[in-house]
Amino acid sequence: MPYELPLPERVKEQGWKVKIRDKERLEPPHATILRRTQAWRWDLRTRRFMDRTPSPNEVPKEALDSVQAQHAELCRQWDAMYPENPVRAE
Amino acid sequence: MKDRLFIFGPGVLKPYRNLGAQWIHSPEDALDAVAQEPPVRRELTLQEPQVLYGGAAVAPPLSPPAPARRADCRLLALEPVAPPRLAFLRHVFKSVIADAELLDLNELWEVLDSPNKRDLFVGGVPDREDHALILYRGDFTSMVVPFEWFEPRPEAGAPDWARFQVTDYGQTLRMGEYEAAADAILYEFDPVFRREAKTRLFEADDSFGAALRRLRIQRGLRQSDFFPISAKEVARIERGEVGSPRRSTMLILGERLGVAPEEIASY
Numbered sequence: 454m455p456y457e458l459p460l461p462e463r464v465k466e467q468g469w470k471v472k473i474r475d476k477e478r479l480e481p482p483h484a485t486i487l488r489r490t491q492a493w494r495w496d497l498r499t500r501r502f503m504d505r506t507p508s509p510n511e512v513p514k515e516a517l518d519s520v521q522a523q524h525a526e527l528c529r530q531w532d533a534m535y536p537e538n539p540v541r542a543e
Numbered sequence: 544m545k546d547r548l549f550i551f552g553p554g555v556l557k558p559y560r561n562l563g564a565q566w567i568h569s570p571e572d573a574l575d576a577v578a579q580e581p582p583v584r585r586e587l588t589l590q591e592p593q594v595l596y597g598g599a600a601v602a603p604p605l606s607p608p609a610p611a612r613r614a615d616c617r618l619l620a621l622e623p624v625a626p627p628r629l630a631f632l633r634h635v636f637k638s639v640i641a642d643a644e645l646l647d648l649n650e651l652w653e654v655l656d657s658p659n660k661r662d663l664f665v666g667g668v669p670d671r672e673d674h675a676l677i678l679y680r681g682d683f684t685s686m687v688v689p690f691e692w693f694e695p696r697p698e699a700g701a702p703d704w705a706r707f708q709v710t711d712y713g714q715t716l717r718m719g720e721y722e723a724a725a726d727a728i729l730y731e732f733d734p735v736f737r738r739e740a741k742t743r744l745f746e747a748d749d750s751f752g753a754a755l756r757r758l759r760i761q762r763g764l765r766q767s768d769f770f771p772i773s774a775k776e777v778a779r780i781e782r783g784e785v786g787s788p789r790r791s792t793m794l795i796l797g798e799r800l801g802v803a804p805e806e807i808a809s810y
Contacts, residue, residue, distance in 0.1 A: 454699040455715075455722040474715060475696040476723035478730050480757045485724065489650075490657040490712045492726065504743040534696060538760050 456530040458484065458523055464516045471495075471520055473530055482531045482540045484520065486512055495520055497528050497540045617683045619665070621645065640679045643668050646709045654681045654713045662736065663713030664725050669704040676704075678728070681713060686732050693723055694763075731761075737809050751788075751808050752781040758800050758810040769799050 458471035470487045477483070483503060486493040493512055494503040500521070502509040520527070528540040618632055620641035632639050643666035645651060654663045660681025667678040674690040695701040703719025710716075716723045729736040741747055759766070759777075766781070767774035772795055779785050780792075788796070790804075797804035 454696075454720045470711070472711075472715070472722070474722040474724045474727075475699040476693055476721075476727050478724070478727045478761065480760045485714075485726075487711055487714055490654055490659060490663055490714070492714055501745070503745060504740075505745055506743050534698070536697075537763055 456527075456534070458519065458527065460519050461515055464513065464519065467513070469513070469516045471516070471527075473527065473534060475534065477535075479535060479538045482528075482535065482538060482542075484527050484531070486516065486520065497524070497531055500524065619645075619683070621648070638683050638685075640666060640683065640685075643677075643679055644707050644709065646713055650710075650712045657681060657712075660713075662725070662729060664709050664716065664728075665713055666709055667707060667716065669707045669718075671704060676707075676716075678716075686728075688728055688732060692728075692731070693718070693721065696721065734806070734809055750783050752783040752785075754808045754810045755796065756781040758802070758807060761810070762800055764799065769795055772796070 455472050455474040460469055460471060468488050472485050472487060473483075474485070477485075481499075481503070482497040483494045484497060486495060491507045491511070493507060493509060495501075496503050502512075532539045617638045618636040618640070620632075620639065620643075624632065624641045629639070629641055632641070645666035646654060646664075651665055654660055654665055657663060661684070663681045665679050665681050667676055669676050669690075676688045676690065676693075678686050678688060680686070690702070690704070693702045699721040700719075702721040702723075706717070706719040708717040714725045716725065716728070726736075726740070730740055741749070755777075759768075759781075765774070766777040769777050772792055776785075776792075780788055780796075793804035793807070796807060800807065802810075
């Protein structure tokens with residue numbers, strides 16, 4: 454079952470989602486911020502965006518604040534889904 | 544020559560008008576459209592002209608299309624297509640996506656209009672006899688993924704292929720309680736996507752050792768799973784302490800990872 458991070462209503466209404474799905478690229482552990490046809494991967498180890506494109510600047514502060522504020526929960530969810538490659542593996 | 548897209552559907556759908564579509568109602572109309580030059584488009588951001596094909600139950604015409612025209616036209620069927628008609632459509636069009644579980648229509652047109660449509664899935668067909676999932680991308684290319692690649696997960700269990708859906712604007716495949724990321728599939732099965740994905744990274748470790756480590760973890764293998772190569776040796780390779788692994792080592796690594804040895808570095 455995928456994990457979907459709860460987001461503020463206003464952000465959700467704009468189509469933003471943050472997910473960890475049951476089949477992801479495993480390394481590094483990450484959450485995916487989705488909006489329509491675009492996706493931004495958020496590295497759970499470094500707490501930074503992984504990819505140059507699409508531009509991280511397109512992610513609204515409110516959505517990013519939610520990701521940051523719920524970092525521990527995202528890590529917990531990742532570890533539960535992918536115990537073979539936990540966030541604190543290094 | 545630019546490809547043209549045809550859509551076979553249950554009536555003129557408003558979002559598709561935005562794609563600069565021409566609506567067609569019969570196989571004869573389809574042939575006429577294939578024979579025409581691409582329609583002039585106004586205020587379009589699309590790379591390719593688009594034509595819609597509305598499905599009326601009309602017998603195929605007698606005259607076959609010119610073979611040269613077949614090369615640049617593709618068709619997406621929004622409704623089920625009967626086998627005889629499907630054979631006809633496959634004769635007319637370069638590629639046909641039919642009888643696939645498609646994205647929600649509102650999301651579908653946006654994917655078809657997206658600059659990164661190649662990286663998004665528009666539909667798929669679980670083939671339970673061959674235990675493989677046929678997936679269609681936004682550029683109409685297809686790929687096949689074995690069912691076994693979607694390992695069961697503790698909470699989601701195994702994928703429920705009877706409940707297969709494409710969702711999140713082509714970025715997620717849903718099989719009941721199980722979801723798979725489109726980018727994970729593309730990264731695994733499309734070397735071009737893999738190469739491009741690596742160029743997008745802020746911090747890319749392009750070393751062979753890092754690629755080996757990523758692939759090993761993706762496969763759920765431990766450093767000790769490469770007998771007769773020792774775990775210590777695998778660790779040294781991953782840390783970049785071995786300049787260039789021997790051919791015999793590469794063969795063992797590739798065999799255990801399920802890829803050609805020369806492909807390991809692409810992960």
